[in-house]
Amino acid sequence: MTDHPPILPGAVLGLFGGGQLGRMFIQAAARLGYRVHLFAPDDDPPAAHLAWRHTRAEYDDRKAVESFARSVAGITCEFENVPAVAVAEAARHVPVSPQPHVLELAQDRIKEKAFLKKQGLPVAPYAEVRSSADAKRAAAELGTPVVFKSARGGYDGKGQQRVDDPADAPGAWAELAVAEAVAEAWVRFTAELSVIVARNTQGEVVTYGPMHNVHRNHILDYSLFPADLPTATQKQAEQLAATVAQAIGLVGLCCVEMFLTTTGELIINELAPRPHNSGHLTIEAHRTSQFEQQVRTLCNLPLGSPHPIAPAAAMANLLGDLWRDATHPPAWCEALADPDVVLHLYGKPAARPGRKMGHLTACADTAEQALARVLTIRDAWAAAPME
Ligand SMILES: Nc1ncnc2c1ncn2[C@@H]1O[C@H](COP(=O)(O)OP(=O)(O)O)[C@@H](O)[C@H]1O
Ligand SMILES: [Mg+2]
Structure with a gap:
């Protein structure tokens, strides 16, 4: 059920998963006049603060999934590991984006890699x-x-x-x-890149990026846009992501993570068929954010313009490590007082090392300048004396 009539503003949308990606999806949906019914097993997850309704049940609770699905016009996911039983049950009642076969592929690295290889797409x-x-x-x-x-x-x-x-x-x-x-x-790479691609039922495709992603301890530390690469390489990365979306028959959003190897080739690392941490900067730096694009693909609406509205941007994650202790956050006013920086917080009550609590975004003339804006603030927080 992917080619369905448009789900127009005013409808109730369903969301599997209660994390920050779901929270930002709700923000985008709300701006367009939708209400969101959340399905998540957790107690008080970040998305529940903004959801119109929250069904708190386990994904294998078939009855709960059924009545949830019957109460909404369409369902999307904020993470790709929503158990297949829940997705299958939901898809019996309403359109699900991304479709169950896309989630199935992304839930299993063996299937994902085999698929990409069979399509002749570059994998390690x-x-x-x-x-x-x-x-x-x-x-x-x-x-x-x-x-x-x-x-x-x-x-x-x-x-x-x-x-x-x-x-x-x-x-x-x-x-x-x-x-x-x-x-x-092991891939020897000069950069990790990601392209976010959205595709609708008509097969229209838009792409964002490539973003240049830098990880620390295996967790995304910051993302830059545009990546400092030859235009031809950027175009090739976008084309690769578009090809992946077409090959899978995606209706929805997908992040294609890539390596740029030391010999200049692009290799696909993995797929994440949902909004991605590296796409958070699209909220400030692009005409249509990744989250609004997720709403549009789910609702079978025209895709939004992916054009940048700033020359460059940077996003830096705020992990729980920045908290003096679980309840003493950094001095937010330092970010709020900076006219070039936008602070996003996910409303998680307790900070833990490695836990994603929020992020900072800055737009500027160059990615380096934007990065300097966000890192100046974050570094000051990291260096703040412990009492
Ligand atoms: N084959 C590889 N060669 C080099 N680095 C890798 C390779 N696979 C993963 N990595 C590094 O580990 C990170 C996490 O791996 P990834 O496969 O993206 O898993 P996940 O993001 O699900 O934890 C990558 O972003 C990259 O920095
Ligand atoms: Mg990854």
Whole structure:
């Protein structure tokens, strides 16, 4: 059910998942006059603060999913790991974007990689691993370093083991403690990039980026737009993302994470069929944000213009590490007093190291200038004396 009549403003939209991505989806939906009914098992998740209704139930509670689906005009997801049972049940009643087959692909690295490879799209050399013997063979064939990634359920580097010595492969496999994994050749890259692509039922496609992403401890630290790359490489990255969206038949939003290798090739790392942390800067820097585009694709509305409305932008994540303790946040007024910086907070009550609590965005004439704006503030917070 992807080619459905437009779901017009005033309708109630359904959302699986209560994190910050869902919260920002609700902000975009609300601006267009929609109400959002949230389905999330958690108590008081960030999206629940803004949702019109919150069904608090488990994803395998079929009855709860059914009555949720019957109460909304269409459903989207804020994370790709919404259990298949919930998605399948929901799709029996209303349009679901991205579609169940897209989620299924993105939930399993083995399926995702096999699909991309079959389409002739560039991925790192990899092997499927289901046993210690597979792990050993993969390390021998792919060479080291090699990275073992759980087929299902990883994020922010969780569920991954890098191996530098082939002799360590069985140990790393055991450490993962999963039934299936992929072993992936280590890619030597000069930059990590991402392109966010939106595609509607008519097959129209728009892209954002590429963003240049810098990670720290496997978590996105900051993103820059535009990436400092030759125009041809930027175009190639956008084209690659558009090709992925077409090949999957996506209706919705997808982030295509890529490596730019030291030899100048683009390799697809992974797909995230939802808004992405690297796309947060589209709220300030682009005519239509990634979140509004998610609303539009779900509702079968015309896609919005993805054009930049600022020459450059930077986004820096605010992790719980910046809190003096769980309840003592950084001095927000330093950001609020800066006319070039926009502060986003997700309303999470307790800060923990590594937990994404908010982000800062700045627009400027160049990405370097924008980055300096956000990092000046964040660095000052990080250096604030502990009492
Ligand atoms: N094959 C690889 N070669 C080099 N670095 C990698 C490779 N795979 C992952 N990484 C690094 O680890 C990060 C997280 O891996 P990724 O596959 O994107 O998992 P997730 O984002 O789900 O945790 C990447 O952004 C990249 O920095
Ligand atoms: Mg990733």
